[in-house]
Amino acid sequence: MEEMQLNVRRRRRRRRKRTSRWAQILVLIAIVSAIGVVCWGLSSRQDHTVVVELLGDKTITLEYGQTFQDPGARATALLRDGEEPLELEVEAEGTVDVHRLGRYTIVYTAEYEGRKGSVSRTVEVVDTTPPVIELKNDPDIYTLPGQPYQEEGFTAYDQCDGDLTDRVERQELDGVVTYTVTDSSGNRAQVERAIEYKDPRPPVLTLLGEEKIQITEGAGWSDPGCTAMDNVDGDLTAKIQVQGSVNAYKSGTYVLTYQVTDSYGNTAQVQRTVVVEPLELPDPVEPEGKVIYLTFDDGPREHTEKLLQILDKYQAKATFFVVNNEKYIHLLDDIVQAGHSVGIHSVTHQYSQIYASDEAFFEDLYAMQQIIYEQTGVKTWLMRFPGGSSNRVSMKYNQGIMSRLVKSVQLKGFRYFDWNVDSGDGGGGNISSDEFFNNVIQGIQKKKYPVVLMHDIWANSVDTVERILQWGVANGYTFQALDENSPPCHHNTIAN
Ligand SMILES: [Zn+2]
Structure with a gap:
């Protein structure tokens, strides 16, 4: 600008040398002033810019439904150097729908003196929240x-x-x-x-057999049992516990309680009543007059024939509880033919064998019954337990067997006889004739229906029998054989 002014002055000096110096100065001032005005005017119109700046991020991510708060923008007009920038009003254009996923643009615009400025922002509405x-x-x-x-x-x-x-x-x-x-x-x-598992249902117990069962003393008892089914555990039969028991050899009413509990603690219970009826036997036939029942165990043996002769001489009848002595077994028929009774004692007389179990006992009993039948044609139901029903030796082999057998033999039709007069010849026959005689005579006098225990396996016993017969006849007794209807002679069975 200064250069331009100098050039103009020089040219004028050359062209108009006569113009007055004051006039020249005035014109010069006027020109310089005019140029200054024009230059200022031009520069004041073109030398500003409009700047729009975002507040906040260029891109905003917004969760669906979240409220959008526009952080906005700031706009300034920048004027010539040295002047304070001018704050401008910003206009925002564009909408954001927070209930629609998508990308939205907001444009911020400002204007000053014909100049505009703008900036845009992206707002993204997204869904990152699970249902x-x-x-x-x-x-x-x-x-x-x-x-x-x-x-x-x-x-x-x-x-x-x-x-x-x-x-x-x-x-x-x-x-x-x-x-x-x-x-x-x-x-x-x-x-x-x-899942919360719960089982409110107890098992179902089902009695096998009747709820009330009636049996007769001696028949034996085998619990038909009970089954248990559970909705969850299935078959619980093996876990059933039974409370109570039945003594099938003693009359009475017994209650069995079956109980089972499932794995969820539900308990079921069912009961059964077992009535054990007493064994009812026909009334015995009372003998007339004074009677002695002589009984001989463990024969027949070598002295039996002699005994038969002695008895016959006095028309006395007796009872023989026999074993299977094969050498003399043929004498059974002679015994029966002579009018005596034959009763079962045992095939073997081995305590350990016959008292091993109820089954073993009956096996022996029926076997001896059969031997007698084969020898005599008589099926006898009379019997005597080896050792008597009060024996203690059987305890060694089977606890409680005697209290069962005394009932079960009768239920099966047998009539057992113990003795109430003991001759004392059981311990190996080591007894004097007098002692033997006195034992029997004294015993007989104390009993209404004396049943005398003797053994025809000892010579001494057989020889002494005649004295007893003589005494009996002299004292008005008759000697009779036992039969099924004779008055019973039972020991008190040890409840072993
Ligand atoms: Zn015996």
Whole structure:
């Protein structure tokens, strides 16, 4: 600008040398002033800019439904150097719908003196929130162990998609139900429900056989038992506990209680009544007059024939409880032919064998009955227990067997006889004739129906019998054989 002014002056000096110096100065001032005005005018119109700056981030990510608060923008007009920038008003254009996923643009604009400035911002509305699954609980619904879960209900709601209940997938595994649902933005929700198993049902006990069972003393008792089925545990029969017991050899009423508990603590109980009726036998026939029942055990043997002759001489009848002495077994027929009674004692007389069990005893008993039958044609039901019904030796082999046998033999039709007069010849026959005689005579006088224990296996015993017969006849007795209707002679059986 200064250069331009100098050039003009020089040219004028050359062209107009006569112009007055003052005039020249005035014109010069006027020109310089005019140029200055023009230059200022030009520069004041073109030398500003409008700047728009974002407040906040260029891109804002917004969760669906979240309120959008526009941080806005700031605009300034920058004037010539040295002047304060001018704050401008900003206009924002564009909308953001927070309930619609998408990308929105907001443009911020400002204007000053014909100049504009703008800046834009991107707002992205996204959905990163998974749906919410809610499980319902119904206290009335329970799941039996081992059974499929009965759904109590559930809902699934997504802030963006709304109700997604229909799209929930269920999976049941190892007592856990897993519910899964995915919204349209791919957000997955999963919740689990631990199934509460409950079993309020007790097992079902079913009696086998009747609820009330009646048996007769001696018939034996075998519990038909009970079965137990449980809705969860299945067959619990093996776990049934029985309270109470039945003594089938003693009349009375017995109650058995069967009880079982399932694995969830439910207990079931059922009862059975067993009535053991007393054994009813026909009334015995009372003999007339004074009677002596002589009985001889453990024969026949070598002295039996002699004994038969002695008895015959006095027309005395006796009873022989016999064993299987094969050498002399043919004498059984002679005994029967002579009008005596034959009763069963034992095949072997081995305590350890015959008292080993009830079955072993009866096996021996029936075998001897059969031998007698084969020898005599008589099926006898008379019997005497080896050792008598009060023996203690059987305890060694089978506890309580005698108290059972005394009932069961009678129920099966046998009539057993013990003795109430002991001759004392049981201990190996080491007894004097006088002692033997006195034992018998004194014993007889104390009993209404004396049943005398003797053994025809000892010579001494057989020889002394004649004295007894003589004494009996002299004292008005008759000697009779036992039969099934004779008055019973039973020891007190040891309840062993
Ligand atoms: Zn004997």
